[in-house]
Amino acid sequence: MADGLHTADLEAWIREFARVVAEHREELTALDSAIGDADHGTNMDRGMTAAVGALEAAPPADPAALLKQVGMTLVSKVGGASGPLYGTFFLRMAGALGPEPADAAAFARALRAGLEGVVARGKAEPGDKTMLDALVPACDALDEALASGKPLGAALEAAADAARQGRDATIPLVARKGRASYLGERSAGHQDPGATSTALLLDAAVSALAGSQS
Amino acid sequence: MSQVGLVVVSHSRPLAEAAVTLARQMLPGRELAIEVAAGTEDGGLGTDAVAISAAMAAADSGNGVVVLMDLGSAVLSAETALELLDDDVRERVLLSPGPLVEGLIGAAVVAAGGADRDRVAAEALLGLAPKQAHLA
Numbered sequence: 001m002a003d004g005l006h007t008a009d010l011e012a013w014i015r016e017f018a019r020v021v022a023e024h025r026e027e028l029t030a031l032d033s034a035i036g037d038a039d040h041g042t043n044m045d046r047g048m049t050a051a052v053g054a055l056e057a058a059p060p061a062d063p064a065a066l067l068k069q070v071g072m073t074l075v076s077k078v079g080g081a082s083g084p085l086y087g088t089f090f091l092r093m094a095g096a097l098g099p100e101p102a103d104a105a106a107f108a109r110a111l112r113a114g115l116e117g118v119v120a121r122g123k124a125e126p127g128d129k130t131m132l133d134a135l136v137p138a139c140d141a142l143d144e145a146l147a148s149g150k151p152l153g154a155a156l157e158a159a160a161d162a163a164r165q166g167r168d169a170t171i172p173l174v175a176r177k178g179r180a181s182y183l184g185e186r187s188a189g190h191q192d193p194g195a196t197s198t199a200l201l202l203d204a205a206v207s208a209l210a211g212s213q214s
Numbered sequence: 215m216s217q218v219g220l221v222v223v224s225h226s227r228p229l230a231e232a233a234v235t236l237a238r239q240m241l242p243g244r245e246l247a248i249e250v251a252a253g254t255e256d257g258g259l260g261t262d263a264v265a266i267s268a269a270m271a272a273a274d275s276g277n278g279v280v281v282l283m284d285l286g287s288a289v290l291s292a293e294t295a296l297e298l299l300d301d302d303v304r305e306r307v308l309l310s311p312g313p314l315v316e317g318l319i320g321a322a323v324v325a326a327g328g329a330d331r332d333r334v335a336a337e338a339l340l341g342l343a344p345k346q347a348h349l350a
Contacts (some may be wrong), residue, residue, distance in 0.1 A: 043260065072264070075294050079225075079260020084290035087263065091297075121290055179286060 004101030009212045010066050011055055013036035016204040024200060031193040035180040039080050040193040047078035063102055067094035067110075081178055082194060084133065085118050092117030104152040108142050108208075115139050122177060129173040129180060129187065131194035137162035138202050139190070152208035160202035167195040217223035218334045219247040219273030219327045222318060223266055223283040223292050233237030233315050235280075246326045249296075250319075258322040261287045266295035270307050278306040278331030280338055282318045303306040308335050 021028070021044045028041030051073040060066040067090045075087030096113035097106065115135050124130040141162035145155035170192035178194075180187045224230035230252035237248065245335055249269035254260035266281075273279045292309050308331060309344050317338035324337045325340065 039259070046254075075263035075291065075298075076265070077255070077262070079254045079258065079262070079287070081287035081290050083261070083287060084263055084294040088294060121293065 004103040004108055005212055006064065006101045007060065007063050007066050009209055010063050010102075012208040013205055014048075014053055014055065014066070014070055016208040017201050018052045020200045020204055021045050021048045021197065024196075026207045028193050028197055031196055034190045035175060035183055035187045036193060037080070037179050040082060040197065042199055043080040043082055044086075047074045047083060048076040050074075051121070060101035064094045064097040064099055067091070067097065082131075082197070085195075087124055088117040088121040089114040089135075104146055104155065106198070107152070108139070108146055108155075111142060112139050124177040127173060128177045129170050129175040129192045129195075130177050131192070131198040133153040133170045133173070133192065134163040134166040134195040134198035134202070137166040141201060152212065153206075156202070156206045156210050160199070160206045163195075163199040167191065167199040168169055170195045172192070215273065215293075216277050217246060217328060218277050218331045219249065219270035219275060219279045220278060220318065220321055220325060220334075221251060221266070221269045221273050221281040222314070223261060223269075223281060223288045224250075224252040224314065225259040225261060225284055225286075225288060227257070229284070236315065237319045240319060240323050241326045244326045246322060247273045247275065247324065251321045263291040263294035263298060265293050266292055269300040270295060270299060271303055274303055274306055276306070278308065280321055280325070280334045281307060281332060282312060282321065282338060283309065284314050297324070309349045310334075310335055310338040312338035313341045316345065317350050 024043035025045045029038055032038050032040035051070045060069050071090030071094060075083050081195055093110040093114040096110040116162045119188045124132050126132055126136050138159040142155050142159040146160040172188055174185055175181045175187035222230045222233055230250045234248050234250060249272050251266040251269035270279055281292055283292050296304050296307060320341045321338040323332045325334045
């Protein structure tokens with residue numbers, strides 16, 4: 001653990017997430033139009049564009065302030081359920097981080113705190129066909145990889161792999177939360193849009209953070 | 215006035231405003247704080263936890279607030295909004311599981327009459343009762 005993840009590293013993560021969300025906006029919305037209200041890509045893109053805009057307008061001083069600002073922007077600007085869910089995720093991450101740079105273990109603890117925030121907010125469980133189906137395996141894989149002595153980069157790659165597998169595993173599931181739950185059995189056979197954007201969040205972490213000296 | 219305030223949270227601003235119009239029809243010549251937090255900034259469908267927390271604070275005159283919501287993100291955003299409030303205001307705000315339109319009308323009538331928060335919340339929850347009794 002050299003000197004950890006700095007504000008600039010986390011900003012790079014947020015910018016990369018915003019970039020991939022914009023790139024996948026139509027795909028996310030198409031997934032949501034199959035089983036939801038057809039706004040996930042549009043909403044996430046609007047929220048992440050606003051989050052990047054806020055970082056530029058008022059650059060935060062430390063890692064916790066940065067993630068808090070992102071969270072506050074998302075709870076306000078996304079519009080759909082992903083606003084309070086992703087917003088709470090980043091707000092809880094911020095609450096778990098101090099003002100100092102985060103080492104790998106601190107980042108993993110913050111990610112776990114974010115996950116717990118999503119659980120508290122959405123009251124979903126693994127298998128309900130939600131973003132948790134990507135986020136839970138990602139946090140588990142990250143903890144496991146770090147515990148076995150892997151560096152942050154390799155551990156994040158393991159987390160992103162787990163998130164993608166979790167995303168793919170939502171396809172046969174019947175939705176039990178959110179708009180998709182109104183469809184009941186007809187929601188099976190479709191990939192969950194929230195799990196898809198969460199897999200992008202972990203991919204963005206690999207792209208932006210895996211090379212960091214921590 | 216020692217009234218309970220109401221907040222209407224909806225994905226749609228026209229839906230929220232029409233529900234308030236319908237409720238105010240029951241309150242001719244009477245005042246009641248009913249705040250709306252609905253829709254996205256650009257007039258689209260969606261909810262905004264920051265706007266909802268501002269509406270909760272605006273509706274509160276110290277006697278409590280009852281919040282009526284439509285579905286999905288309206289509920290999650292209202293819960294998030296609670297976390298953004300000061301502790302003393304948060305304690306006075308109650309999120310109603312009652313139906314948006316019928317609950318709002320029942321709540322508005324008793325709130326305008328000066329009922330306390332728990333009485334207003336109980337009325338909101340009973341909003342469907344007249345319709346259910348009629349159609350039973």
